[in-house]
Amino acid sequence: MGVLATALTVTLALAGCGRDDDSGSGGAGPGVTDDPCPNAVDDSKGCIYLGTITDLTGVFKGVGEPFTAGQKAFWDEINKAGGVGDYEVDVTRHVKDSGYDPEKHAELFNEIKDDILAVSQSLGTAHTNAILEDATNESILIGPASLGSNWIFDDISIEVGSSYCTEAMNAVDYAADQGAKSIAVVHFPGDYGDDAMVGARIAAEERGLKFTDVPTGTVDGGDDQSAAIGAVLKAKPDYVIIATGPKEMASVVGGTAAQKFTGKFIGSIPSWNAAVLDSPAGPAIQALYMQASSFPTWEADVPGMEKMRAAAGDTAPNDWFSIGYSSGYVMKAILEKALEDDKLDREGLVDVANSLTGIDSEGTLPEGTANWAGDPNDDAVRVTQLNKVDPKASSKISLAVDPFTGPTAENYEFTEPCYLMK
Numbered sequence: 547m548g549v550l551a552t553a554l555t556v557t558l559a560l561a562g563c564g565r566d567d568d569s570g571s572g573g574a575g576p577g578v579t580d581d582p583c584p585n586a587v588d589d590s591k592g593c594i595y596l597g598t599i600t601d602l603t604g605v606f607k608g609v610g611e612p613f614t615a616g617q618k619a620f621w622d623e624i625n626k627a628g629g630v631g632d633y634e635v636d637v638t639r640h641v642k643d644s645g646y647d648p649e650k651h652a653e654l655f656n657e658i659k660d661d662i663l664a665v666s667q668s669l670g671t672a673h674t675n676a677i678l679e680d681a682t683n684e685s686i687l688i689g690p691a692s693l694g695s696n697w698i699f700d701d702i703s704i705e706v707g708s709s710y711c712t713e714a715m716n717a718v719d720y721a722a723d724q725g726a727k728s729i730a731v732v733h734f735p736g737d738y739g740d741d742a743m744v745g746a747r748i749a750a751e752e753r754g755l756k757f758t759d760v761p762t763g764t765v766d767g768g769d770d771q772s773a774a775i776g777a778v779l780k781a782k783p784d785y786v787i788i789a790t791g792p793k794e795m796a797s798v799v800g801g802t803a804a805q806k807f808t809g810k811f812i813g814s815i816p817s818w819n820a821a822v823l824d825s826p827a828g829p830a831i832q833a834l835y836m837q838a839s840s841f842p843t844w845e846a847d848v849p850g851m852e853k854m855r856a857a858a859g860d861t862a863p864n865d866w867f868s869i870g871y872s873s874g875y876v877m878k879a880i881l882e883k884a885l886e887d888d889k890l891d892r893e894g895l896v897d898v899a900n901s902l903t904g905i906d907s908e909g910t911l912p913e914g915t916a917n918w919a920g921d922p923n924d925d926a927v928r929v930t931q932l933n934k935v936d937p938k939a940s941s942k943i944s945l946a947v948d949p950f951t952g953p954t955a956e957n958y959e960f961t962e963p964c965y966l967m968k
Contacts, residue, residue: 575663576659576663576892577594577597577661578592578633578891583625583636584638584639587626587634588625591632592634594633594634594890595662595663596635596640596663596665597641597642597655597666598614598642598665598667599655599658599665599673600642601643601645601669602614602645603643604644604645604647605646606669606670607646608819608821612867613667613669614637616866616868616872617637617667617870618637618638619858619861619871620854620870620878621635621874623853630882630885637667639661640661642654642658644673646673647673648670651668651673659681663892663895664686664689664895665686665688666689666873667873669690669692670692671692671693671694671696671736673692674694674703678700678703681702682701685895686702687702687703687880687892689705689873692738693710694963694965696965696966698923698960701900704876704877704918706872706911706915706927707815707839707841707912708912708926708927708928709741709926710741711748711964712926712930713815713838713930714731714741714744714746714787714814714838715748716838716928716930716951716952716954717746718755719953720812721784721785721812722753725784726784728781728782728783728784729755730758730781730785730787731743731757731786732761732762732771732778732788732798733760733761733762733787734790735763735764736965737965738816739761739762739789740965740968741789741964742789743759749952749954752954753954758783760774769793769797771797771801774798778798778807784810785809785812786809786812788817789814789817791817792816792819792822795817795822799831800826800827801827803830803833810834810835811835812837812932813835815839815841817837820941823937836934836946837933837943838930838931838933839930839932840930840931840949841868841872841910842868842909842910842945843933843941843944844868845940848909848910849909850909850910851910854868854910865943872910873911875906876907879906880902883901884898899918902916903917903918904916912927912949913949914927914928915927922960923959926960928956929949929951930949930952931949931950933945934946
């Protein structure tokens with residue numbers, strides 16, 4: 547998750563920072579008020595409201611719940627330390643649960659859009675795409691909790707991390723370097739799974755590997771992955787790239803291992819949840835699976851992760867919590883620069899975001915994060931690390947392969963979102 551991007555040094559100017567003392571509760575525009583935040587640390591400060599549309603009940607609730615908690619922990623610490631300029635930041639009043647349903651996601655966005663300055667979390671690629679046109683028309687900056695390769699082409703999104711497409715390229719390059727001659731990709735249909743599949747296919751072609759595409763029937767197919775298991779057993783690949791949810795990953799890894807399959811699995815970042823180790827597939831996952839990621843693990847020895855662990859308190863270690871926490875560094879840098887430039891409104895935030903060439907995330911975000919001033923290929927984060935299952939680690943995974951960029955991702959020119967090339 548060197549990882550420090552070019553530092554953005556910000557000096558806050560309290561005078562002329564976008565707050566109008568005579569504007570009553572209106573502040574600088576939607577989502578900015580002179581009134582204090584609910585449960586404010588300092589009642590003399592105004593409030594900036596950021597929206598969250600996440601999954602608290604659907605297939606990726608194991609991502610949404612800790613990610614949301616991590617963002618709250620980040621802003622709690624910032625508010626305790628004085629907030630940003632004359633404001634504290636609220637990420638709790640406008641939290642909505644889409645249940646991982648794109649249509650509901652769009653409905654919930656319409657419910658909160660008049661009351662927020664920006665969206666700090668929008669979970670899901672197709673889900674965020676469902677609100678993108680409306681958000682663009684109203685200049686509402688969005689932080690996707692998604693790693694679709696489409697975000698590098700969009701000025702309204704503030705993505706962090708390597709895309710599913712890039713992750714898969716790097717995973718295949720790693721497999722090739724380990725001597726693999728063939729790979730398969732088991733993936734959800736749709737933007738997330740297809741993004742990973744296309745990235746793996748591109749790398750397989752570059753490295754001369756036999757490629758097998760194994761789409762699952764539906765998103766949230768759960769334990770019944772017999773068709774995917776059969777396809778993997780028939781293809782007999784050396785490595786399987788897997789871009790599903792944790793339940794589906796556990797079913798495929800456990801089901802193939804039960805049939806004496808000994809190939810290795812590398813999962814896209816959303817395929818992991820420590821709870822799978824308590825399933826019957828736990829031993830097979832420990833033996834055969836690694837997770838691809840561009841974010842440091844819970845125990846990483848960098849200043850930002852030390853602060854994250856302190857802010858987490860008694861919260862059970864969870865890498866989605868830490869990524870949610872880390873994502874706050876991006877929005878904080880944007881808000882601080884907007885205050886400095888007297889641009890604390892929706893259009894101003896978009897302008898500021900697209901002027902950045904990097905931020906200081908204290909080691910919590912991958913190299914290249916927030917380089918949005920250039921073209922899409924400048925924007926694309928290309929680094930991946932591989933994590934192994936480690937029951938002794940706090941979050942049950944630990945670093946296995948240091949962050950790297952394989953030759954496919956290093957040389958690839960992004961001209962369109964990978965999932966559109968399926």
